[in-house]
Amino acid sequence: MIGGALVVGYAATNPMQAIGAILQGGGDDPEPSAFGPFIRITDDGWVTIVNKQQELGQGIHAGLAAIVAEELDADWNKVRVVDARSNFRAYGVQMTAGSNSIASNWDLMRNAGAAARTMFVEAAAARWGMQSSGVVVRDGVLSHPGSNRTATFAELLADASRQTPPQTPVLKRRQDYRLVGTDRVRRKDSLAKSTGTQIYTQDIQRPDLLVAMVAHSPRFGGKLLRFDASDALKVKGVSHVFAIETGVAVLAETTFAAKRGRDALRIEWDDNEAEMRSSPDLVAYFHDIAAGRTDVEPGSFQSTGQSPEAPFDGDVVEFAFDFPYLAHAPMETLDCVAKVDGWDVAITSGAHLATVDQVQAALTARTVPGRVDIEVIPAGGSFGRRGAMSSDYLVECVRIAKRVEGRSVKLIWSREDDMRSGYFRPMSHHRVWVQVGSDGFPERWRFHSVCQNLLPLAPNFTATEGIADSPNLSTAATVDGKIFTPAFPVIVGFWRSVGNSHTAMVMEHVVDQLARRAGKDPVSYRRFLYQKAGDTRRLAVLDELCARAGWDTPLEAGWARGLAIHQAFGTIVGQVAEVRLLDGRPIVRRVVAVVDCGIAVAPDQIAAQIEGSIGFGLSAALYGAVTLKEGLVQETNFDRYPVLRMNEMPAVETYIVASDNKPTGMGEPGVAPIAPAVANAILALSGTPTQRLPLLNSAMNAGFSIGS
Amino acid sequence: MSYTLSVNGRFHDVDEDGETPLLWVLRDSLSLTGTKYGCGAAQCGACTVHLDGRPARSCSIAVRAAVSAQIVTIEGMDGAEAVALRDAWVKHDVPQCGFCQSGQIMSAIALLRNIKQPTDQDIDLAMSGNLCRCATYTRIRAAIHDAAAKLGTST
Amino acid sequence: MTRHPSKKGRWRHRVKIAFASIFGMIFVAAAAGLGYALYPRTMPQTQMIEDRLQPAELDRLRQVSDFDEIADPTVRSVALFEEAGRVIEHPRCMNCHPRTDRPTQTEAMRPHTPWVTRGADGRGAPTLRCSTCHQAENFEASGVPGNAKWRLAPIEMAWQGKTLGDICRQLLDPARSHMTREELLHHMAQDELVGWAWHPGANRRPAPGTQEAFGSLIKAWLDTGAACP
Structure with a gap:
């Protein structure tokens, strides 16, 4: 009894250790290092940093290592990165998800680097018989300017290893950063990946x-x-x-x-017990659900105001959107x-x-x-x-x-296995009603969203993330947000940017249509909403975006700009796309992106993620759709599931808003705004709103924006 | 059946069904894994090798049809264009997941061997057979221009 | 001032829910796994299953003799060409007779993916040749079609978007077809590249009839004065 209580008490006060004991019980720990699980230093002066997250292209190995190297003051050119094996006791939670790797490991990595640095400083001070405060570390070399003494990590390695790691090491001040936030943070795997020697x-x-x-x-x-x-x-x-x-x-x-x-x-x-329906049946089913014609009961994802469910009156506008299933289709099946x-x-x-x-x-x-x-x-x-x-x-x-x-x-798995296996971005249907005030701005919002749930044990919040936290809603007096969650055998899952991959389109394309209706410029319309919401971060992104994209300068005849700003996983991304229509098909030649991701750890990799996200999002916006015919997936290879190719890729410019906030993620947020940015440009060009994605509704159109 | 293949300047005897795609012979029998399987249907270009100096999708060639050719894979690539492109790829940090990049580089080498100073349109034409799901296309384009400029000044 | 932190808090709350549900799932999976461990399922074993042959759909061409009853030679000639036109206008043939520099593909005759262009010799640009993907024969393992002569028809012989009558007159115009009538007959009746249309490989639908039957129709059409619809 008492033993049990002690175990429970220990687990309650040390949950991480308790989980570690459960998960690693009976297993071995990785080889011990004097500098903790994330840092190994060898007598050749090289610093090996252990990447606890998974590298899947996003450059996290370099980002996390740079944070450690910054606090350690290691020489970045003598840093190598190795991937951690699974080990909860050594590394804590190892889950690469939600664009969370930098955000959730920021403090852990800084402390790991700072602790090791402190150990070297103490060792140098002891060897030189002086106060540690006088010891300076730069690029893997410790020095004492007053006495001209220097020593490298390698020379002090044995002494430093014997130091006790400090529990709460002193962290660097932001203004003293020399690596984090600079273009010196480069990938460590580019050579291996350019010579075919990287092993997958x-x-x-x-x-x-x-x-x-x-x-x-x-x-x-x-x-x-x-x-x-x-x-x-x-x-x-x-x-x-x-x-x-x-x-x-x-x-x-x-x-x-x-x-x-x-x-x-x-x-x-x-x-x-198999799913035998075809995609048009499912679309019709979703429409029935949103109209309350089925037994799928809605849950409320947002309810503000006096009587949100009361009928709207006055100037009411209705919008409807349909989104298809999407496959991830990574190059490695x-x-x-x-x-x-x-x-x-x-x-x-x-x-x-x-x-x-x-x-x-x-x-x-x-x-x-x-x-x-x-x-x-x-x-x-x-x-x-x-x-x-x-x-x-x-x-x-x-x-x-x-x-x-x-x-x-x-x-x-063959490509066909991979594409048929599900875990798709769920298809969804959004029906939106807005009661517009005499000033042209929304007074009341109503949503009927229909989407399968990705999280069986949680409310279906991923289906409406990006709607529920929109400043467009926080400025309205009444919001009635309903989510309908049908359940059937098609397997859905996380797809880069998750719910934002459709909700950004809903919110940002509706806003442009409302602005157009009110006879206002989409930028000034948004500025008013952001000011009303007190959203200073979005305002800063909007201003920077307009300046960088030249929003107020005219384009050649036939071209138009479309703008969208969306927050996902704590990061705000704004994009302006320059679009023209050729035989009704959108051609995107340039995208300007502005990012607020807190402290920018690896600016060049942030730019890379924005470029890649725009290409990924544009693939989906133009072509992406997995459809079923009598339950059979029709798009099983790249011939019927076209993705963006070289000749369709727009030029991309990325600008980062300076910030002292803690860093937030970059792997996914850049995906969400591109579809509404393009749709808004099409709206400006043709006056036609987009009601469904993809814009080019079949493989028939694959790659047709070519040779422009 | 036994076939003799010339790969990266060396002869290899392989015992395979003649209908086996060259891709799987390179990967499974010769351990040249820089050439990747991405789609198996000549849609993605990740399996690109050079046959007699020309790019080819190794997933769509039977091993028996490749016996007379000089086969070069990413592992055996050298020459001025290969080196310039490799350097440019690293300089621009082109790869993200990196899985398609062997094929991208194989196509880019063929491009620069045909056209010394390619235009954007030339790059579109030569490279649109190579998919990159990470959409590193802007950097591939920049790296090809950069490598071409390097080659132009060094000769 | 109060809005900002509350929004941030809500976001954090969601992350917490996500992680809580992830760990929740782990424990539910643990329970399920335990159940599974206690009650192992038996898996089916291999057993004899008869092969079920799909009935082949045959799309035949009418024979030349079927047209004998048409007395008027010109009407007969037109009728013969219209029957042959079922082959000419089939996607297997039309896909390589595009009106742009880009071939089409599949039954739907959609633009060829990836983007390819005819090049100087109809066999692609120097940097992306047809032979990058298409070999001397169909390759079943990848489903990619092939032929030793794989190439596009010259732009003067573009068929897509034209009526059968236009195609007919085009065929008979040596300036555009680059062929004498004898060469034309040979192309239709003997050429292996044309013959590929009846052996397209993978799950592609072949052109109707056989190349022999098609050649006979073309020969009879030429012999009856080569009248155009």
């Missing part, structure tokens, strides 16, 4: 390795009824064929043999390498949510999480796909590996 999961080869491919149900919710492996087993190189929970696995010596074996399977699926050996599970993968993945793998292999070791390596993109909390692909690989214990299994 797909590239892993081992003598004992079998390649696995799995035949999945072609429909969501379909189940394996029976299968015939006789022809598959005749394919040269195929060694095993067996059923698993998610389908039929084929194992072979090589990837192509596995694919051939899979092609030779005969399978019958049970579609009794989902893959994983796993080996099960008794209690031990060894995984190598671009694991997005290492902490979750570790637990899921343990459950699958029926072992304890501490005996699951995940070697987290860079992924060839993810955009949220590898962040599925079911760890679906990783669990599938462990299931297969458990069946062939003692051998390594490399699970490879």
Whole structure:
């Protein structure tokens, strides 16, 4: 009894240690370092910084390392970065999600660097017999200006290692930063990624390795009824064929043999509980839901004012939007390498949510999480796909590996497997009513939003993030926000910028239509709303954006600018797109972006994320749609799921608003504003509002904005 | 069947079904994993190699059709254009996830070998067969121009 | 002043909910996993399943003799060409006879992706040749079609957007077709690249009939005076 109470008491006061004990119980800790889990320094003077998050293109390895190196005053040219294996006890939560890696590790990384720096300073002071306050550190060299003494990290390594790490080291002042916030923060992986030497999961080869491919149900919710492996087993190189929970696995010596074996399977699926509808049926269903014609009951995501549900009167405007499912389609399809050996599970993968993945793998292999070791390596993109909390692909690989214990299994999904697998950005329907006051500004807002939920155990807030926190609502007297959450077998998930990928379009395109109706310029209309809301950050972004984009200067005939500003994950991004219409198809030649992400840790990588986000968002805005026909995904490769190509990419300029706020994320927020920016430009050009995405509604139009 | 392939200047004997795509022979049998699988349908360009000096999608060539060709992969790429492009890629921090970049560089090398000072339109034409989901296109364009300028001044 | 922190707080609250639900899911999954461990499911084993052949859809061309009953040679000639036109206007043929420098593809005849252009010899730009993707034969593993002669028809022989009558007159105009009537017949009846239309590979729908039947129609059309619709 008392023991139990003590355990509970300990867990309550030290939750992180308690979780660490549960998650790493029975496992080994990584090799100890005198400077904590994130820093290793060797006597050749090199500083190795451990990246606890996952590198999937966003440059987080460099961003986190720069924060450590800044506080450590290391020489950036002698810093290398290695990826952490999964280990909660050593590194804490390892989940790369919500554009949160810099924001949530800012203090942790600063303290890690500052603690190590303090240890070197103390060691130098002791060696030189002086006060530590007189010791200066710069680029990995400690010096004492008064006595002309210097020593490198390498020379002081043994002494510093014996120092006790300070619990609360003194952090640098912002104005003393020499690395963070400069263009000296560069990626460490560009050379490897430019020479084909970067190893991804797909590239892993081992003598004992079998390649696995799995035949999945072609429909969501379909189940394996029976299968015939006789022809598959005749394919040269195929060694095993067996059923698993998610389908039929084929194992072979090589990837192509596995694919051939899979092609030779005969399978019958049970579609009794499967989704059999087609996309037009689902769109009609969503419209019925929003109109209250179904049994899907709404929840309220925002309710302000006296009687929000009372009928609107006076000047009421109605808007409707439809958004399709979207696939992530990262260049590296989902893959994983796993080996099960008794209690031990060894995984190598671009694991997005290492902490979750570790637990899921343990459950699958029926072992304890501490005996699951995940070697987290860079992924060839993810955009949220590898962040599925079911760890679906990783669990599938462990299931297969458990069946062939003692051998390594490399699970490879074909492009078609990847595109059919779901975890899509959910389709959604938004119906918006605005009661406009005599000044042309909204008095009352009503939303009926329809969207599946990504988070089974939480309210469906991701469907309306970006609406609920909009300054457009905070300035209105009445808001009646209703979210309808239908549930059916199509699997939805996190897709770069999550709910903002559709809500930004709703809010920012409605605002331009309201401004147009009121006969006001979209910028002055927004400025009034932001001022009324007291939103100084958005105002600063708006002003900078107008100046940089030349909002008040005319464009050539046939061209127009469209503007959108949206906040996601704490970061505000504003974009102005220059657009023309060629045979009704939008051509985007230039996008100016302004960012407020707090302290800019790695400005060049922020620019890279803005460029990439605009390309990613524009792909979706122009072409992106996954559709179902009798439950079957129709877009299974890039021929029918076109994405932006070189000839369609606009020039992008990125400007960062100076800020002393804590840094916020950059991986996703740049995606959201581009669709409404383009739609607003089309509105300015043609007077036609956009009511659905994608703008070019079929693969028919793929790549047609070419040669302009 | 056994085939003899010339890859990166060396001959390799491989025992494969003749219909196996060159991509999987390079990756699984010869361990040249710089050439990537992205779509398997000649849509994305991640598997681009050079056959007799011309870019080709290795996912769409049967190994038996590649026996007579001089095959060069990203691992075997050298020469002034390759070096200039590699340097420019690093200078501009072009890669994000990096998965498509082997193919991008293989196409860019072929471009600069054909056109010394490409225009934006030339770049569009030569590079639109190579997808980048991270949309690093603006930096690819800048890096190609930069490498071309370097090559122009050094000769 | 009060609005700002409250908004920030709301955002933090959401993040907290997200993380709480993530950990919640972990524990629910743990419980589910425990249940799974106690009650292992049995997986189906391999068993004999008969191959079910899909009935092939045959799209035949009418034979030359079917037109014998048309007495008027000109009317007969037009009828023969209209039957042959079912091949000429089929996407397998039209896709390579675009009116721009960019071919089309698929049944829908959408613009070719990626962006390619005809180049000086109809085989692509020097930096992105047709042969970058298309080899000497169809490649089933990737579904990419191929032929040793893979190239675009010259721009003078653009068919897309034209009526069958226009295409007919164009074929007979050596200035545009670059062919004598004999060469034209050979192109239609013998050329392997044209023959690809009946063996397009993957799940592409072939042109109607056979190249032989098509060649016979063209020959009969030429023999009957090559009248145009």
